[in-house]
Amino acid sequence: MTAKIISGTETAKAIREELKQEVDQLREKHNVVPGLVTILVGEDPASQSYVTAKTKTAKALGIHSEQVTLPAETSEQELLAIVDKYNNDVKINGILVQLPLPKHINEGKVLFAINPDKDVDGFHPVNVGKMMLGEQCFLPCTPHGILELLQRSGTETSGAEVVILGRSNIVGKPIANLMLQKRKAGNATVTICHTRTKDMAFHTRRADIIIAAVGVPKMVTADMIKEGAVVIDVGVNRIGMTSEGKAILAGDVDFESVKEKAAAITPVPGGVGPMTITMLMKNTVQAAKQAAGLI
Ligand code: L34
Numbered sequence: 001m002t003a004k005i006i007s008g009t010e011t012a013k014a015i016r017e018e019l020k021q022e023v024d025q026l027r028e029k030h031n032v033v034p035g036l037v038t039i040l041v042g043e044d045p046a047s048q049s050y051v052t053a054k055t056k057t058a059k060a061l062g063i064h065s066e067q068v069t070l071p072a073e074t075s076e077q078e079l080l081a082i083v084d085k086y087n088n089d090v091k092i093n094g095i096l097v098q099l100p101l102p103k104h105i106n107e108g109k110v111l112f113a114i115n116p117d118k119d120v121d122g123f124h125p126v127n128v129g130k131m132m133l134g135e136q137c138f139l140p141c142t143p144h145g146i147l148e149l150l151q152r153s154g155t156e157t158s159g160a161e162v163v164i165l166g167r168s169n170i171v172g173k174p175i176a177n178l179m180l181q182k183r184k185a186g187n188a189t190v191t192i193c194h195t196r197t198k199d200m201a202f203h204t205r206r207a208d209i210i211i212a213a214v215g216v217p218k219m220v221t222a223d224m225i226k227e228g229a230v231v232i233d234v235g236v237n238r239i240g241m242t243s244e245g246k247a248i249l250a251g252d253v254d255f256e257s258v259k260e261k262a263a264a265i266t267p268v269p270g271g272v273g274p275m276t277i278t279m280l281m282k283n284t285v286q287a288a289k290q291a292a293g294l295i
Contacts, residue, residue: 001228003262006153008145012274015148016061019281023062026288034288035064036094036120036280037086041079041105042072045247046238047098050277054096057277063284064091076105080113087115093287094120096280099170117290120283123169131174134181138283143175145275146211146232147185153264155209155230158187163207165220165252167194171213171234200224212252222257231258231265234272 026032036058040051051067058065068082079097086092095118101107111119116126122140130137139147150157162179166172172192179188188209193200204210204224212220213234225231235252242248251268259265266272289295 001261001263003231003259004153004264005259006149006230006232006264006266006271008149008266008271008274011149011152012145012278014152015275015278015282016057019278019285020061022285026285026292026294027062030292030294032288032292032294033062033064033091034094034284035066035089035092036096036284037066037068037089037092039068039070039079039082039095039097041070041074041098042102044100046236047100051098054277054280057281058284061281063281066092072102074102074105076109079105079110083110083113087113087118092118093291094118094280094284096121118287120280120287122174122283128174132177134183138286139178139279140170140174141276141279141283142171142213142234142272143178144279144282145272146175146234147178148279149232149266149272149275150185150209150230153230155185155264157185157209160188160208161191161206162188162209162211163191163193163203164211164213165193165200165204166213166215166234167192168213171211175211175213214252216252217250218252218254220253220258222254222261225258225261227261228263229261231262232272233266233268236268236273 038051038054055065055067086095095114111123116124119127122138127137164176176190176192180190191203201224209230211232217237217239233251233253237250238247239250240248249269
């Protein structure tokens, strides 16, 4: 069997078309223009490319978009002052501080400083708590994107054995929580594996759905999966450079071998990555509607 390819690029495009219409309507009917600011500290090339893509996508949808780029030496205090400025800026509905931050800045402190109503990343403890309780909130973009991919590809999650590789605050922990909830793309039986897991393959081999978010290139190989599993690859690892200076990317899944055994698989690039960016746009539109009292 050769797996069906679940295209994040195509799914993201469809969602962006829906969003574009919504943004047009908000502007024409309600005089509301959603606003997003992205804040990047330092010069990590991957972060730079993600933030640039976020700004560009926002503009293409008619979202007012600002990009703040700060040197790596920026102090925590300076960053907190900038966050506060945007907390009080009525043109801005969403504030995104790209992670990771330089070591001398306390990430938790910065995320806590963002007004939860503008926390379109869903990383503020208030939104994390609401998510955990299944209340209306901003869902973190990568897990949100995974839920949409599962749902729109018609993957049955109810009662499914889902094995998640990785326990990060950005992906592993939230996607596990969301998929066990009574919700769309939920009702799963969830297992989380991590660096201290004794026998990862024991778990992955019985999984109906595998979500790999470990940051180790091609770690999941065909012998680790069950015939007919659905495989979601969250990893975006830079494994080299072309002669033209472009990054060569690999996922956490050994795509070539796994696609011969899986029922469906997301590629890298063009899988979860574009969905992350698109769900940020969705959250920004949601923030603008909430700020305008429309929901
Ligand atoms: N605050 N920090 C904050 N929010 C986030 O949601 C993120 N994340 C992760 C890193 N830090 C963050 C992202 O934006 C990862 N991430 C992200 C976003 C987009 C892509 C990958 C990771 C993406 O578009 N990937 C493309 C390839 C792009 C390339 O050439 O590098 C893909 O097709 O997978």
